[in-house]
Amino acid sequence: MYELLIxxxxxxxxxxxxRKRHEEDNVSRxxxxxxxxxxxxxxxxxxENRFLRAEKALLxxxxxxEKNAAAYNRLGILYAxxxxxxxxxxxxEIASSIEATPSSLHNLGLIYYETENYEKAGIAFEQALKLExxxxxxxxxxxxxxxxxxxEKLMFAALQRAIELEPNHETYTLLRKAYVERGMEAEADMVxxxxxxxxxxxxxxxxxxxxRRVVI
Numbered sequence: 680m681y682e683l684l685i686x687x688x689x690x691x692x693x694x695x696x697x698r699k700r701h702e703e704d705n706v707s708r709x710x711x712x713x714x715x716x717x718x719x720x721x722x723x724x725x726x727e728n729r730f731l732r733a734e735k736a737l738l739x740x741x742x743x744x745e746k747n748a749a750a751y752n753r754l755g756i757l758y759a760x761x762x763x764x765x766x767x768x769x770x771x772e773i774a775s776s777i778e779a780t781p782s783s784l785h786n787l788g789l790i791y792y793e794t795e796n797y798e799k800a801g802i803a804f805e806q807a808l809k810l811e812x813x814x815x816x817x818x819x820x821x822x823x824x825x826x827x828x829x830x831e832k833l834m835f836a837a838l839q840r841a842i843e844l845e846p847n848h849e850t851y852t853l854l855r856k857a858y859v860e861r862g863m864e865a866e867a868d869m870v871x872x873x874x875x876x877x878x879x880x881x882x883x884x885x886x887x888x889x890x891r892r893v894v895i
Contacts, residue, residue, distance in 0.1 A: 714740055721753060733757055748778035755786060764794050781811035788820060797827045815845040819853060826857070848877060 717736045724733025734757055740750045755770030771787035774780075788803030804821040811817065822837035838854045851874050858867035 714743060721750075725753075725757065730757055730761060746777050748774045748780070748783065751777065752780075752783045752786065755783075755790075759786070759790055759793075764790055768794075775806075779806065779810065781807045781817070784810070785817060785820065788824070792820070792824055792827075797824050800824045801828060812840075813844065815841040815850055818844070819850070822853070822857075831861070846877070848874065851877065 717740050721733045721736040721740070724730065724736060734754065737750050737754045737757065740747055741754075744750070751770045751774035755767045755774060758764070758767035758770060767790050768787065771783055771790060774783040775787060784803050784807035788800045788807060791797070791800035791803060801821070801824045804817065804824055808817055808821060818837040818841040822834045822841065825831070825834040825837060834857065835854075838850070838857060842850045842854060851870055855867050855870040855874065858864075858870060
């Protein structure tokens with residue numbers, strides 16, 4: 680009889696835990712569905728320039744999931760579009776502290792660049808490049824900030840790397856412009872000759888590939 684009671688107790692305990700897991704799964708599913716709908720509202724609001732609607736949806740997501748780096752990153756883009764740079768910086772910094780991604784760091788660098796905080800922009804671009812250096816646009820951004828900082832060696836190295844990744848009209852033109860502005864006529868002429876010979880292969884992009892979520 681005692682053994683029967685023990686078996687029954689374990690059976691009831693197992694049933695309790697099964698029901699509890701089922702309830703937790705249902706709650707998680709409902710929360711996931713709600714967040715999914717909020718993301719749809721945010722994306723639609725951004726597309727239609729209904730910034731207040733998008734902002735409310737993103738803030739609601741962050742109330743549910745305060746460590747949602749993607750929501751902070753998207754909110755930063757939204758603020759940047761409205762020239763609310765201080766708020767944009769806060770969002771990108773939080774996003775990067777939660778989950779440092781090339782996109783969030785690149786966006787942070789762009790905002791720092793826009794607000795003329797070139798040293799912090801350079802640091803952010805460097806960090807983005809450490810995580811992903813295969814996009815020419817990241818090197819172009821890094822070149823531009825180093826130009827502002829007077830680091831010409833780093834600027835030219837970044838432009839050369841951009842050309843290695845995407846040897847097209849845009850990257851060569853940027854390098855030629857940098858040479859011309861510094862009176863480096865021989866180097867500029869060499870780039871001009873390369874531009875004349877440049878033929879874009881069929882199916883290749885004629886423009887620099889842009890990182891995702893570029894805000895400026």
